[in-house]
Amino acid sequence: MCTLLSRYFTQNNYETVVADSARAGIEKFKEQKFDIVLTDYYLGEEKDGKDVLNEIKKEDPSTIVLIITAYPDIKKAIELTTSGAYEYVEKPIIPAQILSIINKAVSSRNPPPEEFLNPSSSEGSRFPEARKSY
16 A cells, blocks of 8 residues: 555655654654655554654654544544544545545645735735626
């Protein structure tokens, strides 16, 4: 799954780094901060997705973390999102779905310039005619 997602994101203009364990992923994050981290919840080792989330948020609270799981649990979803996960995604996953979530997260983190947010002002707008009332 990691390789598939990595290839898909690369084709959609994202740079990716893949880690084969929670420990390796956390170490890579400490060496080179990432904007977005995707992790499975059940990793089959001493650390799980919550541990990854906590470590990442401790290093950089602004990092977007998505947690993927094959074992959905509403209590866990609430716990993880209140702990800072951007999204808790159930398997099976569709790469386009994950890409859509990532694009939404990135765009919410980087809002459009002020002139696009203030429809009452056409000053500074590239398209002042779009602001006219008819």
